[in-house]
Amino acid sequence: MSKLQRILSHAEQQCQINGSRLTDKRKKVLSGLLQSDRALSAYELVDYCNETYDENFAAMSVYRILEFLEQEQLVHKLNLANRYVACGHITCDHQHEVPQFLICTDCQSVKEFSISRSTLGSIKRQVEQANFHLVSEQIELNCLCKSCAAA
Amino acid sequence: MSKLQRILSHAEQQCQINGSRLTDKRKKVLSGLLQSDRALSAYELVDYCNETYDENFAAMSVYRILEFLEQEQLVHKLNLANRYVACGHITCDHQHEVPQFLICTDCQSVKEFSISRSTLGSIKRQVEQANFHLVSEQIELNCLCKSCAAA
DNA sequence: CTCTGTTATGTTACATCACAACATAATCAA
């Protein structure tokens, strides 16, 4: 059983537990993200699925499927790049911290990482001092990955 | 001389120093942002200018003008919201720190603020440990402002 | 002042993005 297969079936089980279904189409979209080493836009996923599976995904469907996968915490939406990535921890069973993301502005590769609690805490404190309130701890940072920085 | 006037003429001087020109149209776009208490999209600015000045700005022009104003550091583009704000420090003469932004996801009001050097430093360190390199210290955070949080 | 290169703006056309609204199909539960 390939790694991809394992992740997919794990995701399927998670959905069952949540009373939702990981349908064929949803699996295909998720696979697309899992097999990509970078963040993909909705329309890139449309193309990917149509080419790879010889299907006919409409953009609308992909948007809906992405929304679903997000709810199930199987993918993350990167607001800074308007792109999507598979969650890096699908096969983990524990509850995760809210992730932060490093996005390479050149090649769109993404690293899901965690800022230390204390740093996050001081960010939150400073935000509150400014009379705002953090909506989400999902912080996204524009970066260059190592190889793009070298070039 | 109104506050707006002062800011505009100061901006104009800055442009002259940089060997660029703050034309009439560019002034109008900048005024739009200066007078707004929230971040505006390019098309909102198109409408604003056309209504306020009875002109006929094309979207294309506004995009170009915004690009110019950004280069001159008179406005900032908020990638997270696809919107623009006037720089909060146009009239300051000293070099600024790179700003961070708190964006109210409800009303689009924006606060330009600065994370402490030490917090910023620890973010940068953690990013480097992850083998990425921060492209910009302009960090944008999705927030709720005080009044929207209350509602 | 005129010529010329540069910069700014006008205009048209188009590609992309995101989703609303409604129709049909598949699935589940009783």
Add this chain to the structure above:
DNA sequence: TTGATTATGTTGTGATGTAACATAACAGAG
């Protein structure tokens, strides 16, 4: 089997962002 719920198909549209080319305004050299 039937009715309710969920998933997908289909059509259309508003918003976004920009390329490509045309014209106009301006600044400096002669």
